[in-house]
Amino acid sequence: MSSVARLDVSELTAGYVAGMPIISSIDVTVGVGEIVAVIGPNGAGKSTLLKAIAGLCHIESGAIHVDGTEVTGIRTDKLTRSGIAFVPQIENIFRSMTVEQNLILAGRRCDKQASSHVEKMLSLFPLLKKTYKKRAGELSGGQRQFLALAMALVAEPGLLLLDEPTAGLAPIAGQEVLSILREIANPGVGILLVEQNAKAALGLADRAYVLADGHNQHEGEARAMLSDPVLGEIYLGGRRRGDHAAKPV
Ligand SMILES: Nc1ncnc2c1ncn2[C@@H]1O[C@H](COP(=O)(O)OP(=O)(O)OP(=O)(O)O)[C@@H](O)[C@H]1O
Numbered sequence: 001m002s003s004v005a006r007l008d009v010s011e012l013t014a015g016y017v018a019g020m021p022i023i024s025s026i027d028v029t030v031g032v033g034e035i036v037a038v039i040g041p042n043g044a045g046k047s048t049l050l051k052a053i054a055g056l057c058h059i060e061s062g063a064i065h066v067d068g069t070e071v072t073g074i075r076t077d078k079l080t081r082s083g084i085a086f087v088p089q090i091e092n093i094f095r096s097m098t099v100e101q102n103l104i105l106a107g108r109r110c111d112k113q114a115s116s117h118v119e120k121m122l123s124l125f126p127l128l129k130k131t132y133k134k135r136a137g138e139l140s141g142g143q144r145q146f147l148a149l150a151m152a153l154v155a156e157p158g159l160l161l162l163d164e165p166t167a168g169l170a171p172i173a174g175q176e177v178l179s180i181l182r183e184i185a186n187p188g189v190g191i192l193l194v195e196q197n198a199k200a201a202l203g204l205a206d207r208a209y210v211l212a213d214g215h216n217q218h219e220g221e222a223r224a225m226l227s228d229p230v231l232g233e234i235y236l237g238g239r240r241r242g243d244h245a246a247k248p249v
């Protein structure tokens with residue numbers, strides 16, 4: 001990937017309707033080539049955070065910078081030019097089109113030469129080679145996620161925003177999707193990963209944030225969080241949230 005980007009989100013308050021914020025005063029950073037996980041219970045505001053960064057929410061206050069340039073509230077298509085690619089949880093591919101057509105379309109969106117970017121993506125995701133002429137709707141869930149990732153990477157982003165890439169996948173397929181993320185990050189692509197499988201996300205990420213009720217509840221080094229007894233009880237399969245208050249940020 002050609003570009004690198006650092007993301008700084010500061011004091012971000014955003015939602016869907018003016019005056020009714022869903023996330024409040026969120027601070028998040030993603031360094032160059034860093035994988036940062038966002039975990040937390042259903043309805044915590046994780047997807048809203050990604051959508052706000054991607055220019056799809058109403059921003060009340062706060063700021064988003066990419067490599068020091070403010071991009072707060074700019075349109076998603078312009079964000080692509082700032083090096084940010086957003087892969088939403090659903091509707092991230094065109095099911096009635098073939099894998100080839102999806103990849104070509106992704107290239108057109110960012111003015112890339114079809115032949116070069118399609119080849120690059122097929123070497124990064126060899127599984128897609130076998131399905132190249134198939135309609136995307138006929139792919140397995142894991143293959144669809146690989147296609148969605150490939151379509152985002154065509155733009156050679158410096159930063160990927162991923163919303164629950166393993167949702168609905170069988171555990172092995174989920175693991176395959178997560179394990180390619182380190183390969184994507186290694187050349188310097190930062191990844192902000194919202195993930196339902198908190199243990200898997202913390203096992204993969206460098207750092208992580210715990211969101212609950214629209215607020216940052218905790219942040220830290222991902223592996224340290226895995227062994228934190230309080231977080232373990234609340235978010236990683238122990239007691240349910242509400243039985244304990246997490247350590248404040
Ligand atoms: N388009 C929308 N319009 C209004 N409210 C919304 C919209 N999308 C989400 N919300 C509300 O925002 C809150 C946070 O939702 P969000 O989808 O960000 O949570 P989440 O942490 O991603 O949850 P999940 O783990 O279920 O994906 C919820 O109360 C939800 O009902």
Ligand SMILES: [Mg+2]
Pocket residue numbers: 046047048
């Ligand atoms: Mg969500």
